[in-house]
Amino acid sequence: MKRLLEIFAVFFKIGLFTIGGGYAMLPIIQKEVVETKGWMDEDEFLDALSLTNSLPGPLAINAATFVGYRVCGVKGALAAVMGAASPSVIIILAVAMVFSNLTEYPAVQYVFNGIRPAVVALILYAVIKLAKSAKLSEYLNWLIALAAVVAIAVFGLHPVAVVVAAALYGLFLRDTVVKAVDTHKSVSHDRKEGE
Numbered sequence: 698m699k700r701l702l703e704i705f706a707v708f709f710k711i712g713l714f715t716i717g718g719g720y721a722m723l724p725i726i727q728k729e730v731v732e733t734k735g736w737m738d739e740d741e742f743l744d745a746l747s748l749t750n751s752l753p754g755p756l757a758i759n760a761a762t763f764v765g766y767r768v769c770g771v772k773g774a775l776a777a778v779m780g781a782a783s784p785s786v787i788i789i790l791a792v793a794m795v796f797s798n799l800t801e802y803p804a805v806q807y808v809f810n811g812i813r814p815a816v817v818a819l820i821l822y823a824v825i826k827l828a829k830s831a832k833l834s835e836y837l838n839w840l841i842a843l844a845a846v847v848a849i850a851v852f853g854l855h856p857v858a859v860v861v862a863a864a865l866y867g868l869f870l871r872d873t874v875v876k877a878v879d880t881h882k883s884v885s886h887d888r889k890e891g892e
Contacts, residue, residue: 708780
C-alpha cells in the first residue's frame with residue numbers, strides 16, 4: 698500500500714506542476730522515475746517512451762500507466778493514472794465552478810503569456826534529453842530521426858505512419874545497418890593501424 702501511495706504522490710506532483718501537456722511532462726517524469734526514484738534506468742525509460750508514444754491516448758497517461766505497471770502491476774498503473782489525472786480534474790472543476798470567464802481577465806492572460814515560453818523550453822529540454830538517450834550519433838540513428846522530421850514536416854505524413862515505418866526499420870533493417878557500420882569501422886581501424 699505504501700508503494701501505491703508513493704506512485705500516486707509522484708504522478709500527482711507531476712500532474713500538478715506541469716503545464717503544456719505530455720511532452721512538457723517528460724523531463725519531470727524522467728527526473729522522478731529515473732533519477733529520484735530509480736524505478737527505471739535511462740534505456741528502459743527511452744524504450745517505455747517509444748512504446749507509449751506509439752499508443753493512442755495522451756502521452757502523460759500512457760507513460761504513467763506504463764511506469765505504474767512496471768513498478769507495481771495493475772494496481773500501480775491505476776495509482777499512477779489517478780495521480781497524473783487528479784490535478785487536472787480538480788483544477789478544471791474549480792475553475793469551472795468559480796470563474797466562468799476566467800480567460801478574459803488580463804491577469805490570467807499575462808500568466809499564460811508568461812507560461813507559454815517556459816512550456817516551449819520544457820519541450821525543447823525533453824527533445825535534447827531524448828536525443829542523447831536515443832544515441833543519435835550511433836548507427837545512423839540521426840538519419841532515421843531526420844527522415845522522420847522531413848516525412849512529417851515536409852511531406853505531411855501522419856505521425857502514426859512514421860512510427861510504424863520506424864518500427865519496421867527496427868524490426869527488419871537495423872541489424873543489417875549495425876553490422877555494416879561495425880564492419881566499416883573495423884576495416885577503417887585496421888587500415889589506420891596498417892599504415
